[in-house]
Every structure is written in C-alpha cells, then in structure tokens.
Amino acid sequence: MATSDGSNYFKRTSLFWIVSVTVAVGYFSFTVFAPEKVPFDQLGPFGSFCRYLVDNHGDLMYKGWWAAFAIHVAEAVYALKVCSAKGISSPIARFLWFFQTFLFGFASLGLLLKYDPKRLKKP
Template identity: 85%
Template sequence: MATSDGSDYFKRTSLFWVVTITVAVGYFSFIVFAPEKIPFDHLGPFGSFCRYLVDNHADLMYKGWWAAFASHVGESVYSLKVCSNKGISSPTTCFLWFFQTFLFGMASLGLLLKYNPKRLKKH
C-alpha cells in the first residue's frame, strides 16, 4: 500500500452532519427568503414558532441568515490556513476542505483541526 506524506489528507464529513446541516440551512433559507412556501400549519408547535419568527422578527432572521453565511465563508477561508499549517499542499485537497467547510461549517473544520500529521508519520 502506498504511503502519503499528508499533503493530500482529506476526510469527508459524516452523513449525519451532511443531512442535518443541509436540512437545517435549507429550512432556514426558506423561512427567510420564501416563507410563503412553508406549510407552517402542518408543522405543529414548531410551525407556530416559525410563523411567529417570520411575522415578528423577519429582519432579525434575515440578518441571522447573512451572519451564518458570513460565518461559513470565514470558516472555509480559515480552513485554507489550517491546511497550510498542517502541510496539506495539494490544491485539489485544499479546495475540497474549503468547499466542504463552506457547506458544513464546523462539522468539516473540526475534522481538519483534529488532524495531526505528526501522529500519522511512521519512523
């Protein structure tokens, strides 16, 4: 089996986080940009709470959406710095970390931060 120097280390985010974050961000986006498409009446107490937020705090929800977007952009840019610090130099791998972190935030960045290239080297 070929060994790697760690310059192309990549680990995919777990399916749990992919599904959870995709659904949550998608729902949040619909609440902010297309609340008329959401059947709040069919969602029980959660729908009532979301309807309350849309009716009474739409501006705060809008700002919160952009804050979450900015956070994901910041995390993804930071992932490039972490890649550099950890010796991950493959442009393709750095792009994968950047893109995955943009989509899934800390669920991805946490995997990168946990990576310890010194531990993987064999002497």
C-alpha cells in the same frame, strides 16, 4: 485520501452532518426568503414558533441568515489557513476542505482541526 506525507489529506464529514446541516440551512433559507412556501401549519408548535419569527422578526432572521453565511465563509477561509499549517498542499485537497467547510461549517472544520499529520509519519 491520504499520502504518506499528508499533503493530499481529505476526509469527508459524516452523512449525519451532511443531512442535518443541509436540512437546517435549507429550512432557514426557505423561512427567510420564501416563507409562503413553508407549511407552518403542518409543523406543529415548531411551525407556530417559526411563523411568529417570520411575522414579527423577519428583519432579524434576514440578518441572521447573512451572519450564518458570513460565518461559513470565514470558517472556509480559516480551513485554508489550517491546511497550510498542517502541510496539506495539494490544491485539490485544499479546495475540498474549503468547499466542504463552507457547506457544512464546523462539522467539517472539526475534522481538519483533529487531523494530526505527525501521526502519519513512522519513525
């Protein structure tokens, strides 16, 4: 959705990134907070590696999960700053960029950073 002045610009990230990030963050979350529900034995070498991390480095994984969460929050806040710099003033569009960037990180922020509002204006 884009208007001629670009104030309502929003572009959804690709389905590939939506699925990939959702599965990865979901798996990481289950591994950190509910490892008893993860079927490590059925995941082959990857499952063995994850079991090792849970058993021997659980505290590091817990801190890593919170670090990833903080990075996604920081990216989402930065997306609001970029929206302001690029003239995206619609509250709905800004919320969509914030929310999408919080959920999908750089997969969303990259789209916003690539956006060039000058291209929309015709001389």
